[in-house]
Amino acid sequence: AQTVTQSQPEMSVQEAETVTLSCTYDTSESNYYLFWYKQPPSRQMILVIRQEAYKQQNATENRFSVNFQKAAKSFSLKISDSQLGDTAMYFCAFMKHEANDMRFGAGTRLTVKP
Amino acid sequence: DTGVSQDPRHKITKRGQNVTFRCDPISEHNRLYWYRQTLGQGPEFLTYFQNEAQLEKSRLLSDRFSAERPKGSFSTLEIQRTEQGDSAMYLCASSFPPASHPQETQYFGPGTRLLVL
Numbered sequence: 001a002q003t004v005t006q007s008q009p010e011m012s013v014q015e016a017e018t019v020t021l022s023c024t025y026d027t028s029e030s031n032y033y034l035f036w037y038k039q040p041p042s043r044q045m046i047l048v049i050r051q052e053a054y055k056q057q058n059a060t061e062n063r064f065s066v067n068f069q070k071a072a073k074s075f076s077l078k079i080s081d082s083q084l085g086d087t088a089m090y091f092c093a094f095m096k097h098e099a100n101d102m103r104f105g106a107g108t109r110l111t112v113k114p
Numbered sequence: 115d116t117g118v119s120q121d122p123r124h125k126i127t128k129r130g131q132n133v134t135f136r137c138d139p140i141s142e143h144n145r146l147y148w149y150r151q152t153l154g155q156g157p158e159f160l161t162y163f164q165n166e167a168q169l170e171k172s173r174l175l176s177d178r179f180s181a182e183r184p185k186g187s188f189s190t191l192e193i194q195r196t197e198q199g200d201s202a203m204y205l206c207a208s209s210f211p212p213a214s215h216p217q218e219t220q221y222f223g224p225g226t227r228l229l230v231l
Contacts, residue, residue: 004156037222043224044117044118044222044223044224044225045157045205045222046222047219047220047221050219091156091157093156100145100147100159100162100169100170101159101162101170101172102147102149102157102159102220103159104156104157104158105156106154106155106156107154107155107156
């Protein structure tokens, strides 16, 4: 079974600084997808970034980038120039190729301080 | 608004009662998913529809739970004889994957928060 582990229950960062959220996963699959979702307080979950396991290049989306280490089964999220609106729960998720059930980690609560 | 919508947003019920939640996916999204999220945890997959067909169910979906998607548009999730352990946020998501990209992004609704007293 695939499991996703987020070892940092809570993190904080000063506005405009950089923060990295950790995620590790366990799978025997070679082809799969990884996601970071953001869930702001009392608001719905939105996709931040996704990575296909067959792609070696790390995905980037504006201030958000990932460090995908396939051999180490690690998928960290870096947020640059943190903004107050980045305050949210961040969930790492895994989905194997041709599957439909996404597996989520327990989440990291990020607080951006002014 | 063209996002995923869910109704109601909050539901308080007494143990033993039946409840039904509705999800309206993004228009033309043929895939619909239900997840359950308990406090302090990430969402857990419950079930998945492609059009009107329910193709996958998690072991979490006990026989007290039933989901439907008539006509392949909106979906309902019913919980019969609710228990206190059913208290959670129930999330719906939808997607429309192109043939070239089978695992397209899932778009989530705001969720229905259920409290069973």
